[in-house]
Amino acid sequence: MEPKAERLITILPKLKTIIFAVDIDLKIQFQNEAICEELGIESCNFAGEDIWNVLPPHIIQKYNIVPAIKTVFESSNDLEIHNIIYSDSPFNNPTVMDIEIKRIAQEKPLVLLLIKDATQKARKGEELLLLFELSYLMQETKDLDKLSYLILTAVTAGHAFGFNRAFLLLVDEGKKFLKGRMGLGPTSNEEARDIWSQVSQKSLKELLLTFNKLSSKKELPLFPLVEKLTYKMDSAPESIKTSIEQKKVVKAKREKIETKDNTIFDTLGVDEFIIIPLVSNERTFGIILADNIFNRAPITGENFEELNIFANSASLAIDGVMEYRRLENRKRELEEYQKLISRLKDKFRFSEKLSTLSETVAYIAHEIRIPLSNIGGFASGILRKPDDMERVRKNAGIIADETKRLERLLTRAITFVKGPEIRLTLENINDVIIDIIESMANDFHEKDIAVTKSLDTNLPLLPIDRDRIKQAFLNILRNAIHSTKKGDEITIKTLEENDTIKITFNDTGGGIQKEILNNIFNPFFSTRKRGLGLGLTITQKIINAHGGFIKVESEKGKGTTFNVFLPEKKNNKKSEQDKQEKTSQIDE
Amino acid sequence: MESIMVVDDDDSIRCLYEQVLTDEGYEVVLAGSGLEAVKIFKKEKPDIVILDIRMPGMDGIELLGKVLDMDRKIPVIINSAYSMYKNNFLTWMADAYIIKSSDLTELKVKIRELLDTRKK
Numbered sequence: 001m002e003p004k005a006e007r008l009i010t011i012l013p014k015l016k017t018i019i020f021a022v023d024i025d026l027k028i029q030f031q032n033e034a035i036c037e038e039l040g041i042e043s044c045n046f047a048g049e050d051i052w053n054v055l056p057p058h059i060i061q062k063y064n065i066v067p068a069i070k071t072v073f074e075s076s077n078d079l080e081i082h083n084i085i086y087s088d089s090p091f092n093n094p095t096v097m098d099i100e101i102k103r104i105a106q107e108k109p110l111v112l113l114l115i116k117d118a119t120q121k122a123r124k125g126e127e128l129l130l131l132f133e134l135s136y137l138m139q140e141t142k143d144l145d146k147l148s149y150l151i152l153t154a155v156t157a158g159h160a161f162g163f164n165r166a167f168l169l170l171v172d173e174g175k176k177f178l179k180g181r182m183g184l185g186p187t188s189n190e191e192a193r194d195i196w197s198q199v200s201q202k203s204l205k206e207l208l209l210t211f212n213k214l215s216s217k218k219e220l221p222l223f224p225l226v227e228k229l230t231y232k233m234d235s236a237p238e239s240i241k242t243s244i245e246q247k248k249v250v251k252a253k254r255e256k257i258e259t260k261d262n263t264i265f266d267t268l269g270v271d272e273f274i275i276i277p278l279v280s281n282e283r284t285f286g287i288i289l290a291d292n293i294f295n296r297a298p299i300t301g302e303n304f305e306e307l308n309i310f311a312n313s314a315s316l317a318i319d320g321v322m323e324y325r326r327l328e329n330r331k332r333e334l335e336e337y338q339k340l341i342s343r344l345k346d347k348f349r350f351s352e353k354l355s356t357l358s359e360t361v362a363y364i365a366h367e368i369r370i371p372l373s374n375i376g377g378f379a380s381g382i383l384r385k386p387d388d389m390e391r392v393r394k395n396a397g398i399i400a401d402e403t404k405r406l407e408r409l410l411t412r413a414i415t416f417v418k419g420p421e422i423r424l425t426l427e428n429i430n431d432v433i434i435d436i437i438e439s440m441a442n443d444f445h446e447k448d449i450a451v452t453k454s455l456d457t458n459l460p461l462l463p464i465d466r467d468r469i470k471q472a473f474l475n476i477l478r479n480a481i482h483s484t485k486k487g488d489e490i491t492i493k494t495l496e497e498n499d500t501i502k503i504t505f506n507d508t509g510g511g512i513q514k515e516i517l518n519n520i521f522n523p524f525f526s527t528r529k530r531g532l533g534l535g536l537t538i539t540q541k542i543i544n545a546h547g548g549f550i551k552v553e554s555e556k557g558k559g560t561t562f563n564v565f566l567p568e569k570k571n572n573k574k575s576e577q578d579k580q581e582k583t584s585q586i587d588e
Numbered sequence: 589m590e591s592i593m594v595v596d597d598d599d600s601i602r603c604l605y606e607q608v609l610t611d612e613g614y615e616v617v618l619a620g621s622g623l624e625a626v627k628i629f630k631k632e633k634p635d636i637v638i639l640d641i642r643m644p645g646m647d648g649i650e651l652l653g654k655v656l657d658m659d660r661k662i663p664v665i666i667n668s669a670y671s672m673y674k675n676n677f678l679t680w681m682a683d684a685y686i687i688k689s690s691d692l693t694e695l696k697v698k699i700r701e702l703l704d705t706r707k708k
Contacts, residue, residue, distance in 0.1 A: 366669050366670060369669045369688060369689075370598060370600075370601070370669055370688065371600075372690060373601075373669075373688050373689050373690040374598075374600040374601060374604055374690070375690065376689075376690020376691065377604040377607075377608065377690050377692060378600075378603075378604055378607075379690075380608075380690070380691075380692075381604065381607045381608065381611075384611055385611070391607065394603075395607075398600050398603060398604075401600070402600060
């Protein structure tokens with residue numbers, strides 16, 4: 001005979017509450033009558049039976065029921081023991097019980113044992129916990145395939161919603177199609193048994209990890225079926241449309257009459273399935289289809305509520321991922337744009353170089369044109385009147401001058417193209433400056449410019465190309481003279497500064513406007529008509545070729561300062577690497 | 589005698605044009621800058637003006653406007669080493685645009701042509 005204790009618990013779900021009155025010796029005094037009926041026992045009297053014969057002894061021991069009863073007898077306070085789990089075999093769902101122990105006043109002391117079925121309550125709690133865990137996992141997942149897999153696992157996992165199969169369908173971007181994206185579940189009964197035996201042993205997280213082993217969602221066994229689950233939005237089966245439009249869980253059942261809507265039942269091979277809409281911002285952007293193709297368990301309305309909560313959470317997660325994807329796409333687009341821009345910039349820089357080159361050619365052509373046309377013109381003049389000796393002399397003189405002009409132009413153009421060659425000797429920079437001032441005495445005198453020298457006499461000798469440096473300084477001073485008026489001053493200073501000699505040329509002239517200041521070292525930039533615009537370009541090249549550099553400060557109306565820095569030893573300054581490179585190019 | 593005013597800041601060019609155009613039988617007046625040209629134009633009232641464009645201070649285009657203000661009908665030839673000013677519509681007010689060259693034939697032909705048209 002089946003032990004009474006085991007059978008008692010199996011009827012618990014029907015009775016909701018089983019009541020025993022127990023005395024201090026743990027003997028049952030009476031029980032609620034419905035028990036007997038349910039158990040089908042004729043003589044329904046447990047009176048006098050020991051509690052150990054009525055309740056499964058391992059439960060009594062595990063949950064300390066005897067000490068609890070004793071406590072209630074002694075203290076007269078009620079006690080409750082929750083979540084007593086009873087399972088008769090590992091294959092059946094366990095029964096969950098709550099036991100309430102109450103002291104009742106009788107002439108003989110008694111306690112009441114109220115055994116309540118808490119299975120539903122416990123399952124609800126467990127489901128809520130699972131939902132919470134799922135939501136958390138879903139919010140963490142940023143990959144749409146992984147997320148889809150997670151959602152479908154939750155719908156199919158026995159300890160969550162327990163459907164046999166689940167499919168995710170999403171509305172496409174054009175909002176015209178509902179497209180099957182992923183399907184999860186076995187493809188046959190045998191597979192189902194295998195999977196379920198695995199599933200029951202694995203936690204949800206472990207299940208999710210299995211997806212990482214898949215290289216593509218196409219490897220999932222249901223993929224071919226998923227591809228068939230694509231519908232035009234306006235001609236989708238009515239049940240799906242209803243779920244999408246009304247944003248609620250819908251149970252679809254095969255109609256007796258053959259309609260076109262029945263094809264989806266044929267495709268899935270079932271007579272009923274459930275549709276869970278995925279809604280975000282008032283818009284249904286997809287659905288989950290779930291069925292019980294293998295165990296044919298009927299779809300009941302009991303966990304629609306949980307499904308809804310789950311669907312909301314899943315929707316949020318999917319929408320989040322799609323938003324994330326959109327952002328990622330946007331980011332990628334932006335990066336593409338940036339690449340394009342930098343490519344265009346490179347192109348532009350190249351064409352800028354080309355245009356500088358063509359400008360250079362145009363400029364040189366023009367500079368050649370004037371002296372050349374003069375030479376031609378004056379030569380023709382001689383030819384016209386070869387006997388006019390005065391004219392011949394005058395024209396020949398002009399022709400000679402213009403030829404010199406051409407030669408100068410050529411020299412400068414070549415210097416510019418080739419860059420200066422430098423031959424270093426140890427020189428006193430102060431001597432060089434004194435030299436220049438002497439050679440330019442006339443220019444200063446003409447404009448009545450006072451030149452002040454402030455030269456540091458303790459400077460070391462510098463390795464420089466004396467002629468080149470002279471040329472460089474000459475260009476700076478010519479520029480200064482050009483920008484000064486009568487009576488202005490020019491100051492030249494030398495001093496030693498961290499292994500560098502600093503030579504300062506300061507004028508009290510008109511100063512240089514910012515836009516112009518940025519251009520002064522550009523070739524062919526000139527504010528003068530009769531200048532090639534190469535003077536300062538060449539100066540810079542010469543200074544750079546010595547491993548030095550130039551800094552210019554200027555304020556409109558107050559004057560300009562050129563600071564030339566020359567290293568005491570050539571090529572020994574790392575910070576000037578950039579310029580060194582230029583130098584080596586020039587040296588070639 | 590018909591008189592020509594040559595405006596150019598390049599000494600050699602002024603000298604050359606003076607020689608060539610005097611040989612052609614014109615009276616030549618010279619100006620080395622726009623400002624000088626305005627003064628001389630008022631005094632000498634030449635029959636035709638030849639202008640350089642790139643000059644320091646007042647450039648040829650500005651001078652062209654001033655000259656035409658003083659005499660709406662005066663023929664003006666722009667004579668520049670550059671062709672790029674042809675794109676500047678202000679130069680279209682001039683009667684001709686001739687690029688500088690050692691061969692002054694084109695310039696001489698144009699001067700004759702403009703002076704003849706003016707007489708009619």
